[in-house]
Amino acid sequence: MTDSRNAADRTFPNGFLWGAATAAHQIEGSPMADGAGPSIWTRFAHTPGMTLNGDTGDVACDHYRRWKEDVKLMKELGLQAYRFSVSWSRILPEGTGRVNQAGLDFYSRLVDELLANGIEPLLTLYHWDMPAALDDRGGWLNRDCADWFAEYGQVMYRALDGRVKKWVTLNEPWVITDGGYLHGALAPGHRSRFEAPIASHNLMRAHGAAVQAYRAEGKHEIGLVVNIEPKYAATDSAEDAAAVKRAHAYMNEQYLDPALLGTYPPELREIFGEAWPEWPQADFDLIKQKLDFIGVNYYTRSVTKDAVSYPLNTGVVRQPSGTYTETGWEVFPQGLTDTLTWVKDRYGDIPMYITENGAAFFDPPVAEPDSTGQRRVRDPLRMDYLQKHIGAIHDAIQAGCDIRGYMVWSLLDNLEWSLGYSKRFGVVHVNYATQDRTPKDSARWYSKVIASNGKFL
Numbered sequence: 517m518t519d520s521r522n523a524a525d526r527t528f529p530n531g532f533l534w535g536a537a538t539a540a541h542q543i544e545g546s547p548m549a550d551g552a553g554p555s556i557w558t559r560f561a562h563t564p565g566m567t568l569n570g571d572t573g574d575v576a577c578d579h580y581r582r583w584k585e586d587v588k589l590m591k592e593l594g595l596q597a598y599r600f601s602v603s604w605s606r607i608l609p610e611g612t613g614r615v616n617q618a619g620l621d622f623y624s625r626l627v628d629e630l631l632a633n634g635i636e637p638l639l640t641l642y643h644w645d646m647p648a649a650l651d652d653r654g655g656w657l658n659r660d661c662a663d664w665f666a667e668y669g670q671v672m673y674r675a676l677d678g679r680v681k682k683w684v685t686l687n688e689p690w691v692i693t694d695g696g697y698l699h700g701a702l703a704p705g706h707r708s709r710f711e712a713p714i715a716s717h718n719l720m721r722a723h724g725a726a727v728q729a730y731r732a733e734g735k736h737e738i739g740l741v742v743n744i745e746p747k748y749a750a751t752d753s754a755e756d757a758a759a760v761k762r763a764h765a766y767m768n769e770q771y772l773d774p775a776l777l778g779t780y781p782p783e784l785r786e787i788f789g790e791a792w793p794e795w796p797q798a799d800f801d802l803i804k805q806k807l808d809f810i811g812v813n814y815y816t817r818s819v820t821k822d823a824v825s826y827p828l829n830t831g832v833v834r835q836p837s838g839t840y841t842e843t844g845w846e847v848f849p850q851g852l853t854d855t856l857t858w859v860k861d862r863y864g865d866i867p868m869y870i871t872e873n874g875a876a877f878f879d880p881p882v883a884e885p886d887s888t889g890q891r892r893v894r895d896p897l898r899m900d901y902l903q904k905h906i907g908a909i910h911d912a913i914q915a916g917c918d919i920r921g922y923m924v925w926s927l928l929d930n931l932e933w934s935l936g937y938s939k940r941f942g943v944v945h946v947n948y949a950t951q952d953r954t955p956k957d958s959a960r961w962y963s964k965v966i967a968s969n970g971k972f973l
């Protein structure tokens with residue numbers, strides 16, 4: 517575990533924010549409690565064949581009921597911050613109009629408990645669980661979604677701004693679009709190269725509208741969270757270089773360019789052809805709003821080659837000497853340093869948080885007691901992954917990137933969307949049969965990293 521570099525060099529800037537991240541549908545359970553309306557994930561997971569083993573978010577980690585115990589656990593681990601998402605359909609069961617006060621009260625209580633325990637909340641407005649009632653009206657394909665989302669944001673800003681000082685509009689518009697509208701692996705499960713660009717563009721319009729609404733109400737910070745996966749050419753051929761440009765434009769530039777530059781990369785028209793609409797300048801004016809930070813979710817890289825594939829005509833080359841996680845992602849910490857310096861070089865010196873980073877490795881379904889009688893989960897591969905990636909962030913800071921914090925994905929083992937409960941990303945183990953929580957070795961190690969502001973690395 518020791519790193520070749522001097523441990524003293526690994527101290528992070530004063531005030532660096534160490535935390536953990538989750539998302540509503542993945543941990544809360546009780547999706548319809550206290551007047552909540554169904555979301556597209558309630559609907560999708562209950563559609564036969566859509567998730568592994570038919571797993572749903574009906575119980576998940578039962579966080580909706582165990583939230584106080586979970587905040588106590590965060591405190592014991594020494595977390596300074598906690599990134600979570602709000603389930604839109606708890607707040608507005610029909611998506612717009614009537615507010616469900618009981619839903620708002622749940623998040624208000626959670627925020628107060630976090631603050632009482634010295635933990636800063638980072639609130640994500642949208643982490644994939646659109647109210648089903650809005651999907652029935654076209655969802656992200658309906659241009660009215662910008663107004664719907666701004667209305668929801670305004671309800672939350674008025675209720676929580678001041679107690680919540682770091683807001684996120686969307687979590688990963690790329691995944692929402694690629695998974696939900698192009699390949700269909702995620703809710704709402706559409707498969708259309710014509711719908712994907714429309715959903716993607718409307719998501720960014722909604723982001724812009726929600727930021728505009730925040731500027732009218734809010735007094736603190738708001739940003740956008742994107743997943744960035746750096747692309748490396750498999751060979752030095754011109755074909756692979758072109759494939760890298762397509763893949764990079766599609767996954768990485770497609771969201772930060774409109775948000776920060778007010779334009780789309782030209783490769784998107786090449787990729788989507790007739791399916792790529794012409795957008796009015798007014799849309800770009802709405803999308804491009806001043807942001808206080810960018811959240812970067814980083815997990816892996818992809819070594820990319822020219823190939824026949826839909827719609828990118830690219831392929832990913834597995835690395836024979838690589839280490840891979842349970843989700844088939846190569847462990848490549850250098851890719852995080854490269855990602856952070858790329859953001860700085862392309863978009864300027866915008867503050868960044870690593871809003872997600874972590875790995876699924878096999879953990880047993882039950883945490884067994886060790887010789888001391890305490891339940892224990894040994895997860896050396898996850899510890900190694902985290903240590904190397906936190907080190908990679910330090911390298912980016914040394915290279916001049918303004919990185920403000922790190923949220924490990926995830927606090928708890930949880931519902932990995934279509935993969936159900938088969939992948940465990942938590943630094944805290946969840947026994948789904950008993951709902952017992954057991955900090956894994958990685959959590960104990962992370963606590964020391966936080967207490968030493970990185971020096972323990």
Ligand SMILES: OC[C@@H]1[C@@H](O)[C@H](O)[C@@H](O)c2[nH]c(CCc3ccccc3)c[n+]21
Binds near residue numbers: 542743872
């Ligand atoms: O897959 C682990 C986590 C999810 O549990 C989070 O909800 C989501 O924000 C998130 N994003 C990514 C990286 C982007 C990605 C997601 C799904 C599939 C492939 C890539 C990994 N994760």
